[in-house]
Each structure stands twice: as structure tokens, then as C-alpha cells.
Amino acid sequence: MGALGKPIILMVAMYVFIKFVLPNIPGSAPLPSSLIALYLLLTGSGIVIFQTLSKESKDAFWGPMQRFLTGENLGGLQALRYGVLILFPLLVGWQTYGSTAVSDLPPIESRTIHPAPPGEYTGLSNPVAKTPDNIMQGKGFYAAYCSPCHGGNFDGKGPAARGFVPAPANFADPTTIAMLQESYLFWRIKKGGVGLPIEGTPWKSAMPRWEVELPDEWIWKIIMGEYDGAHQSPRTWE
């Protein structure tokens, strides 16, 4: 089994590396199974090409496999051979069934969490002076209009949040408002869920369209209060 042992070890090592080691390298991510299968196929093809370069290595590579399949002089491995010969058709049948069966899972909806805002809402700066008074006023407006869903602690866990999907944004999470400019928040608060583009799945967002209820100045103050309360700073390009 010498000529077969190394390829098997190589394939297993390759699989372990791609599946378990690679995703843990910083900046990497788990690979989709189709890509893993492709890499293993390439590895396997490489092994076959290498092993069949000369007549000797070819015989050493295929010989044990042929002997195993034909069952000659197999001795104690005969039971294993029958096992493989029975399991292979069953596996093929099972795979076929799995690929034809109708899925019980609903269609997957991909949602872009921070879709691009319309042009007129990029690069606006907060016209309200950042004074303690204005921040406090903003926090007051936040408590009245935003906290039922986004939470008194700015964590997206307000008493009205439980039924909404997607869940109200958690402003304390560094991947929400800390990644965004103030003008982006101004757009989202003004236009609400119904103002999202199609990739933002606007038909599911419960965010009110506050422009019909609140003056712009209040919205800018709310933005200030949100950043201050959640201990975050708006993203800047400098």
C-alpha cells in the first residue's frame, strides 16, 4: 500500500488544511463546500498525473486498487471489499435523492445592511452645534421617538423590538453607527425603512419615515444624542 498511502495522507492533509486551518488565518473566511471540492479535485488530479508519469510508479499506484477491486489474494480485507462494493451504490443513490428532493427551507433573502444612500445624502455635515445642551435635547428626543425599539441603552433591545425582523440596529455595536457618517444616519432617520433601495429589503423594515413627523433640526440633534449615548463617534474620511 506504499504507493497509495502517501496520496491518501496528502488528500486528507489537504482537506484538513482547507477546511479547518485556512479559515483561522487572519483575514480569511470559511470556504464554500463547492470550492473545497474543486481544490480536492485538483489535488487528486495532480496526484494521478504524478503517479502515472512512469510505468513503475503507475503500476505501484493502480496495482493495489485493482487487486482490492478484483479481490485477489485479499485475505482479511475481503469483508472490507464487500463493504465498499455495497456502500458505493448506496452512496450514489443517497446523493441523487438529496439533490432531487424539494427543500423544506424558504428562499434565502440576502440583505445589504448598509446600502448606498442617494447622492444628496452623502457628505452632509451636522448643522447643529455640538453643545451639551443640544446633545441633551437630542437624547430627550431619542428617548421619546427611538428608544421603544432601539432601546434606552442604545443596544437595539427596546420593549417594542421583539417582533421585528431585521432587528432594530444596536448602536453600541461598533459595526453600526461607528462605521457610518452622520449624513447616512440623517438619510435613514428621515426616509425610514420604506426609503431603502431594493437590496435593503425595505418591505421588512419597521423604521418609521420620520421626515413626515420631525423637523430636520430635531433629527440632527437625535443623531448627536445617539453617538453620545452609545459612546461612538461618526466615521470621518480624514
Place this chain on the structure above:
Amino acid sequence: MKPGNQMIKEVLRNGTAAIVAMIIGGASIGYAQESVSVRAALTTGGLPLEDPNAAVWSSAPPATFPMSPQVHWQNRIQEVTVKDVIVRALHDGNQMAVLLEYADPTQDPDDAAALEFMVGDKKAHFAHGQPMLQVEGGPVNIWFWKNKTDKGVDMSAKGFGTLKPQEHQDVKAKGAYSNGTWKVVFSRNLSTGHPEEDVQITPGNFISIAFAVWDGRKDGAGELVEKGSQKAVSSWWYFRADAPPDYSGYMYAAIAAALALGFQFVLIRKLKKGQ
């Protein structure tokens, strides 16, 4: 005290059993945590179209969905009575019935509940098909029930303030209250002659569904607390009526297994001959 290697064996055995169970049950583990869809099971023994307490409901798999106060549009509300709805559904290939079950401490004449569906191919906002600014949305079909009248109303809407009963009333509804729990059954034919205003249900296809509930209690001044847009709402979830059983997958699997067996047979024969 057990000897060390016996304990290790036991741990290995139990561990293996657990792993096998996880592999076998794998598909259902991720699915069972939280409901994402209502499955209308196919039944042949007569549908409980107007019977919320029929025994056959226990054969329908329950799905639970969380509710929120309606805050999207004014007049909003910040606290509601009903926190979850449990939903079951059945169909027989021609008609369907949906059972809504929820806790409500008091039975009031103004207690009410509703189902909402997207109509047609266009996505509709869950708040009554509220117009979206960048996306052309579709209408919604709302099936409404109120304790006072104890019947179904078939309605259409495309945005708040546009809700109105349809000319063709296709929906039946009936409620039953006991022990602090409402059970309301809604029923209709799977398809109707009015696809522009009614949801059409094709077995096997996923469609969007949402729920609303009003607790008809009154405050100290005798005013209704939950009314109109002041209600408990859910987000969009999925609904699917089971397709008739399809055994073609087994046939394809058997053909594939037979082909693999034949391939093995031919290969081994060739190998034996070649030597």
C-alpha cells in the same frame, strides 16, 4: 468507581452516538430553533373550516412568531397585550384553513385578529403595503376577524389609509375563547378568480404572510386601547401549503444506485479479464 479505560470507552460510545444523532438530525436542528414559516399540511379527512377546536388541528405543525407594537406609522402604540402568535394550517388541495392562537387575558367584543399576504409578484411592505420610495411595491390581501361579528372580512390595501373590504368576499373566520386563549380559524379556497386582489396559493410555493392582533380591552375612560393602526404586528414570514407527496426522488435514487452497481460489475469484470 469505574476503571479509567472503561470510562473512556463509555465516553467514546456516548460521544459517537451523539455525533451520529447530530448528523442524522442535522437538517432539523437549525430549523427548529425559531419558526420562519407556516406549513399547511395536506389532509384528506375534511378541513375544520369553521372549527377552531377541531381535534385535527393537533396534526398540523405549530409555528410561533413574535409580535411587536405597530410603530412604523402614526398613530402608533408602544405596548400591546399579545406577545406571540402560534399558527397552524391545513389544506386539502382545494381549500385551506389557518388557525391563529394567542393569549389574551380578557374576552372583549372588540378583540380582533388578521392575516396579511403579499399579492402578486411585487414585494409589499409589511405595514399594509405602505408605498416604498425606491421600490415599486405591490398590494396586500388582509383577512380580518372581529369577535363582535365573528366572521371573516376579505380586504385589500396598498398603504395606510387605503384599507377597504373587497367586492368579492371569499374568506370565512370563526373564533373561540377559553381559558385566556383565543383560537381563530380563517379559511378560503386556495385560489380565487381575482388574482389582482386575492393571494393565490399554489401548493409547494412559499408566499409571504404576516399577522396582526388587537386586544379589545378599554382603558379607565372607556376608550379602546388597541384600535386601527394601534395593534400588535409581526414581520413578514413564510407560508407554504404542502405539495402532494412526490416519490420521484426515490425512483431517481434507485436508478442511480443501479447504474453505480452496473458500473462496478463491468469494471471488476474488465479488470479480471485484463490480468
